Amino acid sequence: MLEVKNLSMRFGGLLAVDQVSVDVQEHEIVSIIGPNGAGKTTVFNCISGFYKPTGGQILFEGKEIQGKPDYRISRMGMVRTFQHVRLFGNMTVVENLLVAQHRHVNTNLLAGLLKTPDYRAREKRSLDRARYWLNRVGLLDMANREAGNLAYGQQRRLEIARCMVTEPKLLMLDEPAAGLNPAETRELDQLIVSLKEDYHVSVLLIEHDMSLVMGISDRINVISQGRPLASGKPEEIRQNDDVIKAYLGEA
Amino acid sequence: MAAENIKHAFFCAVITLIIAYPILGLNLIPSGAVVSLEGADGSTIAAIIAAAVVVFLFQLFRDSIMARLGFLSRVNPLSGREPMPQHKRARLESWLLTGIIVLALFWPFFVSRGSVDLATLVLIYIMLALGLNVVVGLAGLLDLGYVAFYAVGAYTFALLSQYTGISFWMSLPIGACLAALFGLVLGFPVLRLRGDYLAIVTLGFGEIIRILLNNWTHLTGGPNGIGGIPEPTLFGMEFGRRIKEEGNTSFHETFGIAYASEHKVIFLYLIALVLAVITALVIRRFMRMPVGRAWEALREDEIAARSLGLSRTAVKLSAFTIGAFFAGFAGTVFASKQGFISPESFVFLESAIILAIVVLGGMGSQIGVILAAIAVTILPELAREFSDYRMLVFGAAMVLMMVWRPQGLLPMRRIHIELKDQG
Ligand SMILES: Nc1ncnc2c1ncn2[C@@H]1O[C@H](COP(=O)(O)OP(=O)(O)OP(=O)(O)O)[C@@H](O)[C@H]1O
Ligand SMILES: [Mg+2]
Numbered sequence: 001m002l003e004v005k006n007l008s009m010r011f012g013g014l015l016a017v018d019q020v021s022v023d024v025q026e027h028e029i030v031s032i033i034g035p036n037g038a039g040k041t042t043v044f045n046c047i048s049g050f051y052k053p054t055g056g057q058i059l060f061e062g063k064e065i066q067g068k069p070d071y072r073i074s075r076m077g078m079v080r081t082f083q084h085v086r087l088f089g090n091m092t093v094v095e096n097l098l099v100a101q102h103r104h105v106n107t108n109l110l111a112g113l114l115k116t117p118d119y120r121a122r123e124k125r126s127l128d129r130a131r132y133w134l135n136r137v138g139l140l141d142m143a144n145r146e147a148g149n150l151a152y153g154q155q156r157r158l159e160i161a162r163c164m165v166t167e168p169k170l171l172m173l174d175e176p177a178a179g180l181n182p183a184e185t186r187e188l189d190q191l192i193v194s195l196k197e198d199y200h201v202s203v204l205l206i207e208h209d210m211s212l213v214m215g216i217s218d219r220i221n222v223i224s225q226g227r228p229l230a231s232g233k234p235e236e237i238r239q240n241d242d243v244i245k246a247y248l249g250e251a
Numbered sequence: 252m253a254a255e256n257i258k259h260a261f262f263c264a265v266i267t268l269i270i271a272y273p274i275l276g277l278n279l280i281p282s283g284a285v286v287s288l289e290g291a292d293g294s295t296i297a298a299i300i301a302a303a304v305v306v307f308l309f310q311l312f313r314d315s316i317m318a319r320l321g322f323l324s325r326v327n328p329l330s331g332r333e334p335m336p337q338h339k340r341a342r343l344e345s346w347l348l349t350g351i352i353v354l355a356l357f358w359p360f361f362v363s364r365g366s367v368d369l370a371t372l373v374l375i376y377i378m379l380a381l382g383l384n385v386v387v388g389l390a391g392l393l394d395l396g397y398v399a400f401y402a403v404g405a406y407t408f409a410l411l412s413q414y415t416g417i418s419f420w421m422s423l424p425i426g427a428c429l430a431a432l433f434g435l436v437l438g439f440p441v442l443r444l445r446g447d448y449l450a451i452v453t454l455g456f457g458e459i460i461r462i463l464l465n466n467w468t469h470l471t472g473g474p475n476g477i478g479g480i481p482e483p484t485l486f487g488m489e490f491g492r493r494i495k496e497e498g499n500t501s502f503h504e505t506f507g508i509a510y511a512s513e514h515k516v517i518f519l520y521l522i523a524l525v526l527a528v529i530t531a532l533v534i535r536r537f538m539r540m541p542v543g544r545a546w547e548a549l550r551e552d553e554i555a556a557r558s559l560g561l562s563r564t565a566v567k568l569s570a571f572t573i574g575a576f577f578a579g580f581a582g583t584v585f586a587s588k589q590g591f592i593s594p595e596s597f598v599f600l601e602s603a604i605i606l607a608i609v610v611l612g613g614m615g616s617q618i619g620v621i622l623a624a625i626a627v628t629i630l631p632e633l634a635r636e637f638s639d640y641r642m643l644v645f646g647a648a649m650v651l652m653m654v655w656r657p658q659g660l661l662p663m664r665r666i667h668i669e670l671k672d673q674g
Contacts, residue, residue, distance in 0.1 A: 082555070
């Protein structure tokens with residue numbers, strides 16, 4: 001469903017991403033790994049429309065999307081999280097989920113002012129969806145707290161829930177396990193697999209935690225200093241000499 | 252450090268002299284066809300020098316003076332108080348508001364005509380400030396040309412009534428929608444700009460509208476303005492002594508009471524009150540709707556908001572347009588109240604005052620903004636004894652306020668949407 005071909009991104013003199021290709025099929029978890037500064041986040045930023053790539057092609061469900069505005073891409077069903085959590089800290093946990101569903105609620109101002117039955121029904125549905133996902137990620141008790149006051153691990157889960165209420169086809173997670181303890185990482189592991197199995201969402205994952213990546217990925221792409229190094233199934237990557245030298249050996 | 256301070260203080264004092272001397276120390280005396288320049292008398296010169304000395308001393312000891320002033324905020328008895336729980340506060344707020352509205356409904360029948368007139372002005376400012384609050388306080392867009400939309404509303408009514416004889420009630424929605432349209436058209440290219448740039452462009456737009464009104468003489472009457480703007484009617488009843496429009500009846504004859512000029516003033520006041528209440532309620536509702544949350548989300552974290560599919564331009568444009576709409580509303584009422592408008596009424600100072608109301612009240616907070624609108628409109632009236640110095644008093648009050656309570660009178664507390672237990 002997602003196909004990235006020969007993507008390049010240049011910042012002035014720095015070629016941060018050089019001819020990287022990634023593809024994600026339906027019902028698949030694909031990971032991008034690489035040492036710090038390899039250009040993983042930059043690839044994400046290009047795919048999600050935050051950067052306009054300087055070269056290459058990005059296809060989502062057969063349509064070219066490179067250079068499209070970020071909100072359009074998100075509306076097509078490709079939603080991302082961030083390496084550093086970006087919640088609306090002054091809003092409550094539910095409100096964070098409601099913002100994400102703005103398109104599901106009637107955007108007609110008059111309908112909202114007059115509280116038409118249709119508007120109420122939509123509003124109720126989005127609250128229900130929020131309740132469902134809060135329950136799913138174990139945050140229902142926190143629903144009315146300010147998002148900024150949650151513990152770090154909870155914020156991470158809220159960010160994923162916030163993506164899921166938009167009902168995406170492809171979920172892009174940028175280092176979701178960063179800063180989590182082993183127990184939380186295991187929970188996250190199960191959550192991601194369940195997103196794929198139970199909700200039919202494909203996942204594109206950036207992660208440093210090797211056990212997580214090796215455990216759940218269907219395929220892995222390794223990039224180093226902006227260039228593709230290897231790609232394949234987890235066991236192939238584990239045995240790839242280049243990868244061991246460039247990445248696993250260094251750790 | 253000390254040497255630096257002295258240099259800076261000296262510099263400020265010299266600037267004070269350079270600015271103050273020509274303005275206060277030199278007088279232009281017209282004698283017949285020629286104008287001659289005359290130095291001021293000794294006491295004025297002494298005052299100017301004294302002012303320079305004060306500036307010098309203040310700048311020299313600025314750090315310690317400001318530290319002293321900062322101490323004021325600790326004196327504030329309310330500063331360390333626990334915030335009230337949300338449902339209690341909401342209940343208190345709605346009681347308070349209902350009380351104020353009821354009081355406001357009956358109040359004009361017991362006071363002087365002048366007070367009612369002033370109160371109408373206050374209500375117009377409340378509408379303006381509530382509208383600008385959407386743009387600045389909720390959406391976080393600094394708009395320095397808000398008065399332009401106010402002018403559009405006022406001139407729409409003035410021109411329409413002059414050329415087509417349209418009534419106040421017809422013109423109210425037209426003026427508001429036209430102002431909103433202006434907001435939309437201006438906002439579209441401009442809202443990609445950030446912070447300071449946006450402020451400058453909107454400032455420019457405000458001036459352009461004013462200059463246009465000033466120079467498009469054959470349509471707007473230029474600096475002479477437009478007069479004879481009709482007052483609102485009540486179901487075709489006019490409030491003047493004699494009927495101006497054919498087919499209308501007059502209020503005092505219909506009800507068989509003696510003519511009193513107060514009727515008209517009170518009626519206008521009540522219209523302004525109803526419109527201000529509507530403005531407040533509508534905006535309050537917006538704040539809890541998806542649009543309101545979108546404004547807030549975009550203000551809090553633009554990147555995250557965009558990643559969730561919020562279009563920056565569309566969201567900002569909606570705030571800008573809604574803000575302009577209510578300015579148009581206020582403009583129509585203003586034109587009708589004055590009966591005469593000219594570009595004089597729509598200068599930059601007006602934008603600045605409305606912005607000051609929003610900032611003083613506490614960005615985003617409706618009650619705060621309403622209180623600030625009352626204070627800012629009435630204080631200069633009360634300070635009339637200070638005549639020439641009242642703007643100075645006003646400025647000093649603002650500075651003190653910002654030192655004392657930088658977050659505004661009543662800073663915004665969000666009304667959270669709560670997820671009820673399984674219902
Ligand atoms: N907006 C930008 N302007 C200039 N250089 C940038 C920009 N964004 C990223 N870079 C550079 O591109 C390179 C790749 O950065 P990127 O954040 O994509 O790495 P990463 O693989 O995500 O690293 P990490 O594992 O630390 O998150 C870095 O050298 C970074 O400094
Ligand atoms: Mg990164």
